[in-house]
Amino acid sequence: MKLLRRGPSLDDRLNALLEAADLAGGRLPADVVAxxxxxxxxxxxxxSLSVDHTVAALAGATGSGKSSLFNELTGAELATVGVTRPTTSTAQAALWDGDGAGPLLDWLEIPRRHAVAADTGLAGLVLLDLPDHDSIELGHRLEVDRLVEVVDLLVWVLDPQKYADAAVHERYLRPLARHREVMVVVLNQIDRLPAAAVSRCLADLRRLLADDGLDGVPVLGVSARTGAGLPELRSLLGEKVAARLSWAGRLSADVATAADALAAAGGSGGGVVGVSSGLSKALTGALSTAAGVPLVVDAVGKAHRHRAVVATGWPVTRWVRRFRPDPLRRLRIGGSSAAAGEIVGKTSLPEASGVQKAQVETAIRDVGEAAAEGLPGVWAASVRRAARSRAGELADALDKAVSTTSLSAARRPRWWRAVGLVQWVVFAAMAAGALWLGVLFGLDYLRLPELPTPTLLEVPWPTVLLVLGALAGVLVALLSRVAAWIGGRRRARGTAKALRAAVGEVARTDVLDPVTAELDRYTAFTTALTQARQ
Structure with missing residues (x-):
């Protein structure tokens, strides 16, 4: 026998088939997965039932003589024999040493059971006589179809007149090509042929079976009437029963057939290509534009300069700047709640234009098409769907990413506070000088005695404080503006980089990850399918 095979065990292949079916759920046709x-x-x-019994079924067309063969093998007239019309309406079983076979026959739903005289060569055999597969009764055909799917060993009984009938070959033999190791083909009624014609018929039958993918299946010529070939058939059945492996061979063939059906339904094909870095960058770029990243980056630079002037400008004029709108606050980015690290509501960034939306859709479609390249149709469609699966969530995800990432743009550099303090000190000096001069002017106006006034190189200190305070305040404000301009450009560049990374994360989470998950699912499916088919 060829049932002892290298490779995965039957348990491993069954587990692989179940895994493949689970992975194919929602992708391949439901009936194939089921x-x-x-x-x-x-x-x-x-x-879980008896593995010590081998259930063999005699299947054949009307007039093939399978019931006669059943009687000869059992040595009793258990089956009613007909010639031109079906006489077997329900399957019946003959048991050689049938102890423990009851639950198995209950599962097979075989109510008619017959114990056969002990035959050590066939101990453990459960032989079924099936209704005719070409019966005019629908119930008979359905019974045959049901049992053909579950018995351990199939014995097809053909006759010289109809062994080439397309019905049996196309409906049963060809679809069971994977079951060659648990199949026997018997050409009955060879006593009706001339001796020279028997070998020609057997050779032609083997050719037809080879065309069905059943090359190597045992083919025996027998005659239920004369007993020719029956010893060879008994011996072959005895070998298969003694090996106690037909049930495993049947299950193994069923697993391979089911895996073949999954593959034929579009479940296997080319390898996984994946998404190139160029497409990922194109997707990130399209999402960045649609999310208003260029607008935010520009606003970051302007807001930095605006806030720097408010914080470090000359106190005499800086209050004017407060009347100008803050570029980031206009976008609802970097407000008081943002400064506290809290995101409240959405930003006020303008909605993406129609062109930008079309660019995003094109980029997503390109990702799906590239990832689906080379995959079978159903899986390619599933990958393309995965690329678009979270398209409805992209707008909110991008808005959140932009607002969260832009929080760093609202942070005030420490030097602003120091410069602001310097400005107030300088302003206080200037104010003190102006006040001092005012007092001196008042005393002179009222013709009061002049107070002694210290000088710096013959310049009165009140004048020094006023002039130097004003000049220092303006100079510090100008230097602060230059620093703010440089800092604004640097902060804008940093924000642009951070925003691209944040948008790239959204692209990965909402587009690339679903695609990758589907590709991983396909890879796991093909791996399980390959194991199940071995």
Whole structure:
């Protein structure tokens, strides 16, 4: 027998089939996925029943003589024999040493059971006589179809007149190509042929079976009427029963067939290509533009300069700046709540234009198309859907990313406070000088005695304080503006970099990750499918 095979065990292949079916859920046709799960479930039930019994079924067309063959193999007239019309309406079982086979036959729903005289060569055999697969009764055909799917060993009984009938080949034999190791083909009624014609018929039958993918299946010529070939058939059945492996071979073939069906439904194909870095950058760029990143970056630079003037400008004139709008606050970025690290509501960034939305859609579509390249149709469509699966959430995710990332743009550099303090000190000196001069002017106006006034190089100190205070305040304000301009450009560049990274994270989370997850799902599916088909 060829049932002892290298490679994954039956348990591993069943687990792989179940995994493949789970991964294919929602992608491949539901009936194909359900059939794969049913195979796995059926395998578990079959193994839990008797593995010491081999259930073999005699299947054939009307007039093929399978009921006669059933009687000859059992040595009793258990089946009613007909010639031109079906006489077997329900399957019946003959048991050689049938102890413990009851639950198995209950599962197979075989009510008619017959114990056969002990035959050590066939101990453990449960032989079924099935209704005719071409019966005019629909119930008979359905019964055959049901049992053909679950028995351990299939014995197809053909006759010289109809062994080439397309019905049996196309409906049963060809679809069961994976089951060659648990199949036997019997050409019955060879006594009706001349001796020379028997070998020609058997050779032609083997050719037809090879065309069905069943090359190597045992083909025996027998005659239920004369007993020719029956010893060879008994011996072959005895070998298969003694090996106690037909049930495993059947399940193994079922697993492979179900895996083939998953593959044929569009479940396997080319390898995974993935998404290039160029497409990822294009996607990030399109999302950045749509999210208003250029507008925010420009506002960051302007806001930095605006706030620097308010914080470090000459106290005499800086109050005028407060009447100008703050560029970031106009966008609802960097307000008082932002300074506290809290995001309240959405920003006031303008909605993406139609062109920008079209660019985003194109970039997402390009990502999906690139990732789906080379995949089977159903999986390619699933990857493209995954790329668009969170498109409705992109706007809010981008807005949140922009507002959160821009919080750093609202932070006030420490030097502003120091310069602001210097400005107030200088302003206080200037104010003191102006007040001092005012007092001196008042005393002179009232013709009061002049107070002694200290000088600096013959220049009165009140004048020094006034003039130097004013000049120092203006100079510090001008230097602060230069520093603010440089800092604004640096902060804008840093914000642009941070925003691109934040938008790239949104692109990864909402577009690339779903695509990658679907590609990983496909890879896991093909790996499980390959294991199940071995």
């Amino acid at each position: 059939a794969a799960r049913e195979v796995a479930d059926r395998a578990g039930v079959r193994r």
